[in-house]
Amino acid sequence: xxxxxxxxxxxxxxxxxxxxxxxxxxxxxxxxxxxxxxxxxxxxxxxxxxxxxxxxxxxxxxxxxxxxxxxxxxxxxxxxxxxxxxxxxxxxxxxxxxxxxxxxxxxxxxxxxxxxxxxxxxxxxxxxxxxxxxxxxxxxxxxxxxxxxxxxxxxxxxxxxxxxxxxxxxxxxxxxxxxxxxxxxxxxxxxxxxxxxxxxxxxxxxxxxxxxxxxxxxxxxx
Amino acid sequence: xxxxxxxxxxxxxxxxxxxxxxxxxxxxxxxxxxxxxxxxxxxxxxxxxxxxxxxxxxxxxxxxxxxxxxxxxxxxxxxxxxxxxxxxxxxxxxxxxxxxxxxxxxxxxxxxxxxxxxxxxxxxxxxxxxxxxxxxxxxxxxxxxxxxxxxxxxxxxxxxxxxxxxxxxxxxxxxxxxxxxxxxxxxxxxxxxxxxxxxxxxxxxxxxxxxxxxxxxxxxxxxxxxxxxxxxxxxxxxxxxxxxxxxxxxxxxxxxxxxxxxxxxxxxxxxxxxxxxxxxxxxxxxxxxxxxxxxxxxxxxxxxxxxxxxxxxxxxxxxxx
Numbered sequence: 001x002x003x004x005x006x007x008x009x010x011x012x013x014x015x016x017x018x019x020x021x022x023x024x025x026x027x028x029x030x031x032x033x034x035x036x037x038x039x040x041x042x043x044x045x046x047x048x049x050x051x052x053x054x055x056x057x058x059x060x061x062x063x064x065x066x067x068x069x070x071x072x073x074x075x076x077x078x079x080x081x082x083x084x085x086x087x088x089x090x091x092x093x094x095x096x097x098x099x100x101x102x103x104x105x106x107x108x109x110x111x112x113x114x115x116x117x118x119x120x121x122x123x124x125x126x127x128x129x130x131x132x133x134x135x136x137x138x139x140x141x142x143x144x145x146x147x148x149x150x151x152x153x154x155x156x157x158x159x160x161x162x163x164x165x166x167x168x169x170x171x172x173x174x175x176x177x178x179x180x181x182x183x184x185x186x187x188x189x190x191x192x193x194x195x196x197x198x199x200x201x202x203x204x205x206x207x208x209x210x211x212x213x214x215x216x217x218x219x220x221x222x
Numbered sequence: 223x224x225x226x227x228x229x230x231x232x233x234x235x236x237x238x239x240x241x242x243x244x245x246x247x248x249x250x251x252x253x254x255x256x257x258x259x260x261x262x263x264x265x266x267x268x269x270x271x272x273x274x275x276x277x278x279x280x281x282x283x284x285x286x287x288x289x290x291x292x293x294x295x296x297x298x299x300x301x302x303x304x305x306x307x308x309x310x311x312x313x314x315x316x317x318x319x320x321x322x323x324x325x326x327x328x329x330x331x332x333x334x335x336x337x338x339x340x341x342x343x344x345x346x347x348x349x350x351x352x353x354x355x356x357x358x359x360x361x362x363x364x365x366x367x368x369x370x371x372x373x374x375x376x377x378x379x380x381x382x383x384x385x386x387x388x389x390x391x392x393x394x395x396x397x398x399x400x401x402x403x404x405x406x407x408x409x410x411x412x413x414x415x416x417x418x419x420x421x422x423x424x425x426x427x428x429x430x431x432x433x434x435x436x437x438x439x440x441x442x443x444x445x446x447x448x449x450x451x452x453x454x455x456x457x458x459x460x461x462x463x464x465x466x467x468x469x470x471x472x473x474x475x476x477x478x479x480x481x482x483x484x485x486x487x488x489x490x491x492x493x494x495x496x497x498x499x500x501x502x503x504x505x506x507x508x509x510x511x512x513x514x515x516x517x518x519x520x521x522x523x524x525x526x527x528x529x530x531x532x533x534x535x536x537x538x539x540x541x542x543x
Contacts, residue, residue, distance in 0.1 A: 175318060
Protein backbone atom coordinates (compact mmCIF):
# COMPACT_ATOMS: atom_id res chain seq x y z
CA UNK A 1 0.00 0.00 0.00
CA UNK A 2 2.63 2.52 1.12
CA UNK A 3 4.82 1.33 -1.73
CA UNK A 4 2.04 1.97 -4.25
CA UNK A 5 1.36 5.46 -2.90
CA UNK A 6 5.07 6.35 -2.86
CA UNK A 7 5.54 5.07 -6.39
CA UNK A 8 2.52 7.04 -7.61
CA UNK A 9 3.80 10.20 -5.89
CA UNK A 10 7.24 9.84 -7.44
CA UNK A 11 5.68 9.39 -10.88
CA UNK A 12 3.37 12.36 -10.30
CA UNK A 13 6.23 14.72 -9.45
CA UNK A 14 9.00 13.54 -11.72
CA UNK A 15 7.36 11.10 -14.14
CA UNK A 16 7.39 11.48 -17.88
CA UNK A 17 8.33 9.24 -20.73
CA UNK A 18 9.35 5.66 -20.00
CA UNK A 19 10.54 3.57 -22.94
CA UNK A 20 11.22 -0.17 -22.80
CA UNK A 21 13.24 -1.96 -25.46
CA UNK A 22 12.07 -5.36 -24.20
CA UNK A 23 8.96 -6.06 -22.15
CA UNK A 24 9.87 -6.23 -18.45
CA UNK A 25 9.53 -9.51 -16.55
CA UNK A 26 9.79 -10.24 -12.81
CA UNK A 27 12.71 -12.68 -13.34
CA UNK A 28 16.03 -11.55 -11.83
CA UNK A 29 17.64 -8.69 -13.76
CA UNK A 30 20.28 -6.15 -12.86
CA UNK A 31 19.09 -2.65 -13.76
CA UNK A 32 22.05 -0.29 -14.05
CA UNK A 33 21.47 3.45 -14.44
CA UNK A 34 23.33 6.75 -14.47
CA UNK A 35 23.16 8.61 -11.17
CA UNK A 36 22.50 12.35 -10.98
CA UNK A 37 19.96 12.90 -8.19
CA UNK A 38 18.62 11.46 -4.94
CA UNK A 39 15.40 10.89 -6.88
CA UNK A 40 17.00 8.39 -9.31
CA UNK A 41 16.63 5.47 -6.94
CA UNK A 42 12.97 6.09 -6.09
CA UNK A 43 11.89 7.07 -9.58
CA UNK A 44 13.49 4.09 -11.33
CA UNK A 45 11.91 1.81 -8.72
CA UNK A 46 8.53 3.52 -9.16
CA UNK A 47 8.35 3.24 -12.96
CA UNK A 48 8.84 -0.53 -12.89
CA UNK A 49 5.55 -2.43 -13.35
CA UNK A 50 4.16 -3.40 -9.91
CA UNK A 51 4.97 -7.12 -10.19
CA UNK A 52 8.53 -6.32 -11.31
CA UNK A 53 8.88 -3.69 -8.59
CA UNK A 54 7.87 -6.21 -5.92
CA UNK A 55 10.94 -8.27 -6.85
CA UNK A 56 13.34 -5.36 -7.30
CA UNK A 57 15.87 -4.44 -4.61
CA UNK A 58 17.67 -1.09 -4.90
CA UNK A 59 21.25 -1.06 -3.70
CA UNK A 60 21.90 1.95 -1.45
CA UNK A 61 24.37 3.33 1.09
CA UNK A 62 23.71 2.27 4.66
CA UNK A 63 24.74 5.56 6.27
CA UNK A 64 22.27 7.66 4.22
CA UNK A 65 19.39 5.27 4.90
CA UNK A 66 20.09 4.55 8.56
CA UNK A 67 17.90 7.17 10.31
CA UNK A 68 14.48 6.17 11.72
CA UNK A 69 11.99 6.86 8.92
CA UNK A 70 14.52 6.44 6.13
CA UNK A 71 15.62 3.12 7.54
CA UNK A 72 12.03 1.96 7.82
CA UNK A 73 11.31 2.96 4.21
CA UNK A 74 14.52 1.39 2.95
CA UNK A 75 13.92 -1.92 4.69
CA UNK A 76 10.16 -2.35 4.64
CA UNK A 77 9.06 -0.50 1.51
CA UNK A 78 11.95 -0.49 -0.95
CA UNK A 79 13.49 -3.75 0.36
CA UNK A 80 16.80 -2.03 -0.27
CA UNK A 81 20.12 -3.78 0.07
CA UNK A 82 21.98 -1.45 2.39
CA UNK A 83 25.71 -1.64 2.01
CA UNK A 84 28.56 0.05 3.82
CA UNK A 85 30.29 2.64 1.73
CA UNK A 86 33.62 1.37 0.55
CA UNK A 87 35.47 4.66 0.25
CA UNK A 88 36.18 6.61 -2.91
CA UNK A 89 34.58 9.82 -1.75
CA UNK A 90 31.88 10.62 0.77
CA UNK A 91 29.05 9.69 -1.58
CA UNK A 92 30.32 6.46 -3.07
CA UNK A 93 27.98 3.50 -2.99
CA UNK A 94 30.36 0.79 -4.05
CA UNK A 95 34.08 0.20 -3.70
CA UNK A 96 36.24 1.85 -6.31
CA UNK A 97 37.95 -0.21 -8.95
CA UNK A 98 41.30 0.72 -7.42
CA UNK A 99 40.47 -1.24 -4.30
CA UNK A 100 40.59 -4.46 -6.28
CA UNK A 101 43.73 -3.84 -8.31
CA UNK A 102 44.39 -7.51 -9.04
CA UNK A 103 40.95 -8.82 -8.34
CA UNK A 104 42.06 -10.81 -5.30
CA UNK A 105 39.41 -13.09 -3.98
CA UNK A 106 40.34 -12.13 -0.43
CA UNK A 107 41.04 -8.41 -0.33
CA UNK A 108 42.77 -7.54 2.90
CA UNK A 109 42.03 -3.82 3.30
CA UNK A 110 39.08 -2.71 5.42
CA UNK A 111 37.37 -0.99 2.46
CA UNK A 112 37.97 -4.01 0.29
CA UNK A 113 36.43 -6.34 2.86
CA UNK A 114 33.32 -4.18 3.02
CA UNK A 115 33.12 -4.22 -0.78
CA UNK A 116 33.30 -8.00 -0.80
CA UNK A 117 30.45 -8.14 1.74
CA UNK A 118 28.36 -5.91 -0.51
CA UNK A 119 28.96 -8.17 -3.49
CA UNK A 120 27.98 -11.21 -1.44
CA UNK A 121 24.74 -9.51 -0.40
CA UNK A 122 23.86 -8.66 -3.98
CA UNK A 123 24.66 -12.14 -5.26
CA UNK A 124 22.54 -13.66 -2.48
CA UNK A 125 19.61 -11.43 -3.46
CA UNK A 126 19.85 -12.53 -7.10
CA UNK A 127 20.01 -16.18 -6.03
CA UNK A 128 16.85 -15.63 -3.99
CA UNK A 129 15.04 -14.48 -7.16
CA UNK A 130 15.24 -10.70 -6.71
CA UNK A 131 16.32 -8.11 -9.24
CA UNK A 132 18.85 -5.38 -8.43
CA UNK A 133 18.70 -1.64 -9.08
CA UNK A 134 22.26 -0.45 -9.16
CA UNK A 135 23.99 2.86 -9.85
CA UNK A 136 27.48 1.73 -10.80
CA UNK A 137 28.92 5.27 -10.81
CA UNK A 138 28.41 5.23 -7.05
CA UNK A 139 28.32 8.96 -6.64
CA UNK A 140 25.89 11.45 -8.17
CA UNK A 141 27.23 13.36 -11.12
CA UNK A 142 26.16 16.98 -11.56
CA UNK A 143 27.68 17.88 -14.89
CA UNK A 144 25.52 15.56 -16.96
CA UNK A 145 28.59 13.46 -17.80
CA UNK A 146 28.76 9.95 -16.46
CA UNK A 147 31.51 8.94 -14.10
CA UNK A 148 33.44 5.67 -14.44
CA UNK A 149 31.69 2.50 -13.34
CA UNK A 150 32.88 0.79 -10.19
CA UNK A 151 33.91 -2.82 -10.05
CA UNK A 152 31.10 -4.16 -7.85
CA UNK A 153 28.91 -4.66 -10.93
CA UNK A 154 31.61 -6.77 -12.56
CA UNK A 155 32.04 -8.97 -9.51
CA UNK A 156 28.29 -9.55 -9.20
CA UNK A 157 28.03 -10.45 -12.90
CA UNK A 158 31.02 -12.78 -12.58
CA UNK A 159 29.23 -14.65 -9.82
CA UNK A 160 25.89 -14.65 -11.69
CA UNK A 161 26.83 -14.62 -15.39
CA UNK A 162 23.38 -15.66 -16.64
CA UNK A 163 21.47 -12.74 -15.09
CA UNK A 164 20.63 -10.19 -17.80
CA UNK A 165 21.88 -6.65 -17.22
CA UNK A 166 19.43 -3.92 -18.32
CA UNK A 167 21.07 -0.56 -19.09
CA UNK A 168 18.87 2.38 -18.08
CA UNK A 169 19.37 6.04 -18.91
CA UNK A 170 17.56 8.63 -16.78
CA UNK A 171 17.47 12.17 -18.19
CA UNK A 172 16.50 15.46 -16.52
CA UNK A 173 16.68 14.17 -12.92
CA UNK A 174 19.50 16.58 -12.06
CA UNK A 175 17.19 19.46 -13.07
CA UNK A 176 14.29 18.07 -11.04
CA UNK A 177 16.29 17.60 -7.84
CA UNK A 178 19.90 18.80 -8.08
CA UNK A 179 22.42 17.99 -5.37
CA UNK A 180 21.71 20.07 -2.27
CA UNK A 181 18.15 21.00 -3.25
CA UNK A 182 15.34 20.25 -0.82
CA UNK A 183 12.27 20.52 -3.05
CA UNK A 184 11.89 18.92 -6.46
CA UNK A 185 10.86 21.08 -9.42
CA UNK A 186 8.09 19.07 -11.07
CA UNK A 187 9.63 18.74 -14.53
CA UNK A 188 9.25 15.65 -16.69
CA UNK A 189 11.91 12.96 -16.82
CA UNK A 190 12.79 10.62 -19.63
CA UNK A 191 13.74 7.06 -18.79
CA UNK A 192 14.97 4.66 -21.46
CA UNK A 193 15.45 0.96 -20.71
CA UNK A 194 17.88 -0.54 -23.21
CA UNK A 195 18.34 -4.09 -24.52
CA UNK A 196 19.57 -6.55 -21.84
CA UNK A 197 23.12 -7.90 -22.16
CA UNK A 198 25.26 -10.42 -20.28
CA UNK A 199 28.87 -10.78 -19.31
CA UNK A 200 30.78 -12.94 -21.80
CA UNK A 201 33.23 -15.65 -20.70
CA UNK A 202 36.76 -14.34 -20.40
CA UNK A 203 35.74 -10.69 -20.47
CA UNK A 204 38.05 -8.61 -18.28
CA UNK A 205 36.85 -6.18 -15.68
CA UNK A 206 37.75 -3.09 -17.68
CA UNK A 207 36.23 -4.44 -20.90
CA UNK A 208 32.97 -5.31 -19.20
CA UNK A 209 32.65 -2.07 -17.23
CA UNK A 210 33.42 -0.01 -20.35
CA UNK A 211 30.82 -1.94 -22.33
CA UNK A 212 28.21 -1.47 -19.58
CA UNK A 213 28.94 2.25 -19.32
CA UNK A 214 28.69 2.71 -23.08
CA UNK A 215 25.38 0.82 -23.15
CA UNK A 216 23.93 3.32 -20.64
CA UNK A 217 25.48 6.35 -22.34
CA UNK A 218 24.19 5.29 -25.76
CA UNK A 219 20.58 5.44 -24.50
CA UNK A 220 21.09 9.06 -23.46
CA UNK A 221 22.44 10.14 -26.85
CA UNK A 222 19.95 12.36 -28.69
CA UNK B 223 -24.94 30.38 -8.77
CA UNK B 224 -27.34 27.48 -9.32
CA UNK B 225 -25.92 26.45 -12.66
CA UNK B 226 -27.80 23.25 -13.13
CA UNK B 227 -31.14 24.98 -12.79
CA UNK B 228 -30.08 27.16 -15.70
CA UNK B 229 -32.12 26.10 -18.75
CA UNK B 230 -29.50 27.26 -21.27
CA UNK B 231 -26.80 25.21 -19.53
CA UNK B 232 -28.95 22.09 -19.41
CA UNK B 233 -29.60 22.46 -23.12
CA UNK B 234 -25.95 22.96 -24.08
CA UNK B 235 -24.81 19.96 -22.02
CA UNK B 236 -27.59 17.88 -23.58
CA UNK B 237 -26.33 18.85 -27.04
CA UNK B 238 -22.70 18.11 -26.14
CA UNK B 239 -23.53 14.65 -24.79
CA UNK B 240 -25.64 13.90 -27.87
CA UNK B 241 -22.76 14.89 -30.18
CA UNK B 242 -20.31 12.75 -28.23
CA UNK B 243 -22.64 9.74 -28.34
CA UNK B 244 -22.96 10.11 -32.12
CA UNK B 245 -19.18 10.50 -32.47
CA UNK B 246 -18.56 7.41 -30.30
CA UNK B 247 -21.05 5.30 -32.31
CA UNK B 248 -19.62 6.46 -35.65
CA UNK B 249 -16.06 5.80 -34.46
CA UNK B 250 -17.03 2.36 -33.19
CA UNK B 251 -18.76 1.44 -36.47
CA UNK B 252 -15.80 2.65 -38.56
CA UNK B 253 -13.39 0.58 -36.46
CA UNK B 254 -15.72 -2.44 -36.61
CA UNK B 255 -16.02 -2.25 -40.42
CA UNK B 256 -12.26 -1.91 -40.87
CA UNK B 257 -11.58 -4.80 -38.53
CA UNK B 258 -13.94 -7.02 -40.51
CA UNK B 259 -12.51 -5.87 -43.83
CA UNK B 260 -8.78 -5.50 -43.35
CA UNK B 261 -8.39 -7.11 -39.93
CA UNK B 262 -6.81 -3.96 -38.45
CA UNK B 263 -7.94 -0.44 -37.66
CA UNK B 264 -6.31 2.39 -39.63
CA UNK B 265 -4.27 5.00 -37.79
CA UNK B 266 -6.74 7.76 -38.68
CA UNK B 267 -9.72 5.91 -37.18
CA UNK B 268 -7.73 4.87 -34.10
CA UNK B 269 -6.70 8.51 -33.67
CA UNK B 270 -10.31 9.64 -34.09
CA UNK B 271 -11.52 7.17 -31.46
CA UNK B 272 -8.93 8.12 -28.89
CA UNK B 273 -9.77 11.79 -29.51
CA UNK B 274 -13.47 11.03 -28.87
CA UNK B 275 -12.56 9.19 -25.65
CA UNK B 276 -10.47 12.14 -24.50
CA UNK B 277 -13.40 14.45 -25.30
CA UNK B 278 -15.66 12.40 -23.06
CA UNK B 279 -13.18 12.78 -20.23
CA UNK B 280 -12.87 16.52 -20.82
CA UNK B 281 -16.64 16.91 -20.97
CA UNK B 282 -17.12 15.08 -17.67
CA UNK B 283 -14.31 17.00 -15.97
CA UNK B 284 -15.77 20.30 -17.16
CA UNK B 285 -19.23 19.37 -15.98
CA UNK B 286 -17.94 18.55 -12.53
CA UNK B 287 -15.86 21.76 -12.45
CA UNK B 288 -18.81 23.93 -13.43
CA UNK B 289 -21.15 22.09 -11.08
CA UNK B 290 -19.01 23.14 -8.12
CA UNK B 291 -19.38 26.77 -9.17
CA UNK B 292 -16.42 29.05 -9.57
CA UNK B 293 -13.93 27.26 -7.34
CA UNK B 294 -14.02 23.96 -9.24
CA UNK B 295 -13.10 25.68 -12.49
CA UNK B 296 -10.34 27.67 -10.83
CA UNK B 297 -8.80 24.49 -9.40
CA UNK B 298 -9.20 22.67 -12.72
CA UNK B 299 -7.46 25.41 -14.71
CA UNK B 300 -4.82 25.76 -12.00
CA UNK B 301 -3.95 22.09 -12.46
CA UNK B 302 -4.02 22.46 -16.25
CA UNK B 303 -1.65 25.43 -15.93
CA UNK B 304 0.79 23.46 -13.79
CA UNK B 305 0.77 20.53 -16.20
CA UNK B 306 1.18 22.76 -19.26
CA UNK B 307 3.96 24.73 -17.57
CA UNK B 308 5.71 21.50 -16.66
CA UNK B 309 5.62 20.32 -20.25
CA UNK B 310 6.86 23.69 -21.45
CA UNK B 311 9.68 24.16 -18.93
CA UNK B 312 10.93 20.61 -19.38
CA UNK B 313 11.99 21.66 -22.87
CA UNK B 314 13.57 24.97 -21.92
CA UNK B 315 17.33 25.32 -21.70
CA UNK B 316 17.35 26.02 -17.95
CA UNK B 317 20.10 24.37 -15.94
CA UNK B 318 20.58 23.19 -12.37
CA UNK B 319 21.52 26.71 -11.20
CA UNK B 320 17.97 27.83 -12.15
CA UNK B 321 16.40 25.34 -9.76
CA UNK B 322 15.34 28.04 -7.25
CA UNK B 323 13.71 30.07 -10.00
CA UNK B 324 11.73 27.03 -11.14
CA UNK B 325 10.56 26.43 -7.56
CA UNK B 326 9.28 30.03 -7.40
CA UNK B 327 7.49 29.60 -10.71
CA UNK B 328 5.85 26.29 -9.83
CA UNK B 329 5.12 26.71 -6.14
CA UNK B 330 4.57 30.47 -5.77
CA UNK B 331 3.59 32.40 -8.90
CA UNK B 332 1.33 29.74 -10.43
CA UNK B 333 -0.76 29.07 -7.30
CA UNK B 334 -0.85 32.80 -6.47
CA UNK B 335 -2.26 33.67 -9.89
CA UNK B 336 -5.15 31.26 -9.33
CA UNK B 337 -5.68 32.45 -5.76
CA UNK B 338 -6.11 35.95 -7.23
CA UNK B 339 -8.77 34.57 -9.59
CA UNK B 340 -10.51 32.82 -6.70
CA UNK B 341 -10.59 35.95 -4.50
CA UNK B 342 -11.64 38.08 -7.51
CA UNK B 343 -8.82 40.63 -7.16
CA UNK B 344 -8.74 41.79 -10.77
CA UNK B 345 -6.22 44.60 -10.22
CA UNK B 346 -3.42 42.33 -9.04
CA UNK B 347 -4.56 39.38 -11.18
CA UNK B 348 -3.91 41.39 -14.34
CA UNK B 349 -0.41 42.64 -13.43
CA UNK B 350 1.09 40.14 -10.99
CA UNK B 351 2.90 38.08 -13.65
CA UNK B 352 3.55 40.76 -16.32
CA UNK B 353 5.00 43.19 -13.76
CA UNK B 354 6.15 41.50 -10.55
CA UNK B 355 7.13 38.04 -11.78
CA UNK B 356 8.59 39.53 -14.96
CA UNK B 357 11.09 41.56 -12.94
CA UNK B 358 11.73 39.11 -10.10
CA UNK B 359 12.53 36.06 -12.24
CA UNK B 360 15.58 37.46 -14.08
CA UNK B 361 16.84 38.80 -10.75
CA UNK B 362 16.66 35.32 -9.23
CA UNK B 363 18.36 33.83 -12.25
CA UNK B 364 21.14 36.41 -12.18
CA UNK B 365 21.69 35.56 -8.52
CA UNK B 366 22.14 31.94 -9.62
CA UNK B 367 25.39 33.13 -11.15
CA UNK B 368 25.29 31.32 -14.49
CA UNK B 369 25.58 33.73 -17.43
CA UNK B 370 25.66 31.19 -20.25
CA UNK B 371 22.45 31.46 -22.29
CA UNK B 372 21.12 33.95 -19.76
CA UNK B 373 18.63 35.78 -21.96
CA UNK B 374 17.38 32.55 -23.57
CA UNK B 375 16.87 30.92 -20.17
CA UNK B 376 15.17 33.95 -18.65
CA UNK B 377 12.97 34.54 -21.67
CA UNK B 378 11.77 30.95 -21.89
CA UNK B 379 10.84 30.80 -18.21
CA UNK B 380 8.98 34.12 -18.50
CA UNK B 381 7.33 33.02 -21.71
CA UNK B 382 6.21 29.74 -20.14
CA UNK B 383 4.74 31.54 -17.13
CA UNK B 384 2.96 34.09 -19.33
CA UNK B 385 1.36 31.61 -21.72
CA UNK B 386 0.76 28.55 -19.55
CA UNK B 387 -0.30 30.42 -16.40
CA UNK B 388 -1.16 34.07 -17.02
CA UNK B 389 -2.98 33.59 -20.34
CA UNK B 390 -4.70 30.36 -19.33
CA UNK B 391 -5.90 31.88 -16.03
CA UNK B 392 -8.05 34.28 -18.07
CA UNK B 393 -10.34 31.32 -18.85
CA UNK B 394 -11.59 30.70 -15.27
CA UNK B 395 -11.47 34.49 -14.70
CA UNK B 396 -14.39 34.72 -17.16
CA UNK B 397 -16.56 33.28 -14.37
CA UNK B 398 -15.95 36.44 -12.33
CA UNK B 399 -16.75 38.75 -15.22
CA UNK B 400 -20.14 40.28 -14.50
CA UNK B 401 -21.12 41.36 -17.99
CA UNK B 402 -24.10 43.67 -18.46
CA UNK B 403 -27.38 41.88 -17.67
CA UNK B 404 -25.35 38.72 -17.18
CA UNK B 405 -24.14 39.01 -13.58
CA UNK B 406 -23.31 35.69 -11.95
CA UNK B 407 -23.49 33.81 -15.24
CA UNK B 408 -19.84 34.09 -16.28
CA UNK B 409 -19.48 30.28 -16.28
CA UNK B 410 -21.43 30.28 -19.54
CA UNK B 411 -18.86 32.63 -21.09
CA UNK B 412 -16.18 30.11 -20.16
CA UNK B 413 -18.22 27.34 -21.72
CA UNK B 414 -18.72 29.45 -24.88
CA UNK B 415 -14.95 29.99 -25.15
CA UNK B 416 -14.06 26.33 -24.64
CA UNK B 417 -16.74 25.04 -27.03
CA UNK B 418 -15.75 27.44 -29.82
CA UNK B 419 -12.00 26.89 -29.41
CA UNK B 420 -12.21 23.12 -29.25
CA UNK B 421 -14.74 22.76 -32.06
CA UNK B 422 -12.59 25.04 -34.20
CA UNK B 423 -9.64 22.67 -33.55
CA UNK B 424 -11.73 19.63 -34.47
CA UNK B 425 -13.36 21.23 -37.54
CA UNK B 426 -10.01 22.44 -38.84
CA UNK B 427 -8.59 18.94 -38.35
CA UNK B 428 -11.51 17.31 -40.18
CA UNK B 429 -11.70 19.91 -42.99
CA UNK B 430 -7.94 19.60 -43.42
CA UNK B 431 -8.21 15.80 -43.74
CA UNK B 432 -11.11 16.06 -46.20
CA UNK B 433 -10.26 19.05 -48.39
CA UNK B 434 -6.70 19.99 -47.45
CA UNK B 435 -4.61 20.87 -50.53
CA UNK B 436 -2.52 23.95 -49.79
CA UNK B 437 -0.21 24.09 -46.80
CA UNK B 438 -0.74 27.04 -44.50
CA UNK B 439 2.76 27.11 -43.09
CA UNK B 440 4.72 24.11 -44.42
CA UNK B 441 7.80 24.97 -42.38
CA UNK B 442 5.90 24.93 -39.11
CA UNK B 443 3.14 22.36 -39.29
CA UNK B 444 2.73 19.97 -42.23
CA UNK B 445 -0.82 19.13 -41.08
CA UNK B 446 -2.26 22.64 -41.21
CA UNK B 447 -3.84 23.56 -44.54
CA UNK B 448 -5.51 26.71 -45.88
CA UNK B 449 -8.67 24.71 -46.62
CA UNK B 450 -8.78 23.26 -43.10
CA UNK B 451 -8.11 26.65 -41.54
CA UNK B 452 -10.84 28.49 -43.49
CA UNK B 453 -13.39 25.65 -43.56
CA UNK B 454 -13.02 24.87 -39.86
CA UNK B 455 -12.99 28.57 -39.00
CA UNK B 456 -16.26 29.21 -40.84
CA UNK B 457 -17.99 26.21 -39.22
CA UNK B 458 -16.80 27.19 -35.73
CA UNK B 459 -17.83 30.83 -36.25
CA UNK B 460 -21.27 29.67 -37.40
CA UNK B 461 -21.45 27.41 -34.36
CA UNK B 462 -20.60 30.37 -32.10
CA UNK B 463 -23.51 32.31 -33.61
CA UNK B 464 -25.72 29.23 -33.16
CA UNK B 465 -25.13 29.09 -29.41
CA UNK B 466 -25.51 32.84 -28.80
CA UNK B 467 -28.27 31.95 -26.32
CA UNK B 468 -25.74 30.88 -23.69
CA UNK B 469 -24.11 34.34 -23.85
CA UNK B 470 -25.19 37.96 -23.33
CA UNK B 471 -24.40 38.60 -27.04
CA UNK B 472 -26.69 39.04 -30.04
CA UNK B 473 -26.24 36.35 -32.74
CA UNK B 474 -24.12 38.76 -34.80
CA UNK B 475 -21.94 39.71 -31.82
CA UNK B 476 -21.59 36.02 -30.92
CA UNK B 477 -20.34 35.33 -34.46
CA UNK B 478 -17.84 38.22 -34.18
CA UNK B 479 -16.55 36.90 -30.82
CA UNK B 480 -16.48 33.42 -32.34
CA UNK B 481 -14.31 34.68 -35.20
CA UNK B 482 -11.91 36.38 -32.78
CA UNK B 483 -11.67 33.18 -30.73
CA UNK B 484 -11.09 31.06 -33.84
CA UNK B 485 -8.36 33.37 -35.19
CA UNK B 486 -6.59 33.64 -31.83
CA UNK B 487 -6.93 29.91 -31.19
CA UNK B 488 -5.34 29.09 -34.54
CA UNK B 489 -2.59 31.60 -33.81
CA UNK B 490 -1.87 29.81 -30.54
CA UNK B 491 -1.69 26.45 -32.30
CA UNK B 492 0.64 27.86 -34.92
CA UNK B 493 2.98 29.51 -32.41
CA UNK B 494 3.20 26.40 -30.24
CA UNK B 495 3.87 24.31 -33.35
CA UNK B 496 6.74 26.64 -34.21
CA UNK B 497 8.17 26.12 -30.72
CA UNK B 498 7.79 22.36 -30.96
CA UNK B 499 9.40 22.35 -34.40
CA UNK B 500 12.30 24.38 -33.03
CA UNK B 501 12.74 21.87 -30.20
CA UNK B 502 12.48 18.92 -32.57
CA UNK B 503 9.46 17.29 -30.94
CA UNK B 504 5.96 16.42 -32.11
CA UNK B 505 3.94 16.70 -28.90
CA UNK B 506 4.57 18.37 -25.55
CA UNK B 507 3.54 15.42 -23.41
CA UNK B 508 1.71 12.14 -23.21
CA UNK B 509 -1.05 12.74 -20.67
CA UNK B 510 -4.24 12.74 -22.77
CA UNK B 511 -4.42 9.78 -25.14
CA UNK B 512 -4.60 10.85 -28.78
CA UNK B 513 -4.05 14.48 -27.92
CA UNK B 514 -0.34 14.72 -27.23
CA UNK B 515 0.12 16.72 -24.05
CA UNK B 516 -2.00 19.19 -22.09
CA UNK B 517 -0.28 22.08 -23.83
CA UNK B 518 -1.02 20.59 -27.26
CA UNK B 519 -4.71 20.62 -26.39
CA UNK B 520 -4.89 23.99 -24.68
CA UNK B 521 -2.44 26.01 -26.78
CA UNK B 522 -5.38 27.58 -28.60
CA UNK B 523 -7.18 28.42 -25.31
CA UNK B 524 -4.09 30.19 -23.97
CA UNK B 525 -4.15 32.61 -26.91
CA UNK B 526 -7.92 33.01 -27.18
CA UNK B 527 -8.84 33.44 -23.50
CA UNK B 528 -7.11 36.78 -22.68
CA UNK B 529 -8.33 38.51 -25.84
CA UNK B 530 -11.88 37.21 -25.44
CA UNK B 531 -11.90 38.28 -21.78
CA UNK B 532 -10.59 41.78 -22.48
CA UNK B 533 -12.97 42.36 -25.40
CA UNK B 534 -16.00 41.26 -23.39
CA UNK B 535 -14.82 43.42 -20.52
CA UNK B 536 -14.42 46.41 -22.84
CA UNK B 537 -17.64 46.11 -24.83
CA UNK B 538 -19.92 44.66 -22.19
CA UNK B 539 -18.67 46.83 -19.35
CA UNK B 540 -17.75 43.97 -17.01
CA UNK B 541 -16.30 46.44 -14.56
CA UNK B 542 -16.79 44.87 -11.15
CA UNK B 543 -14.37 41.95 -11.28
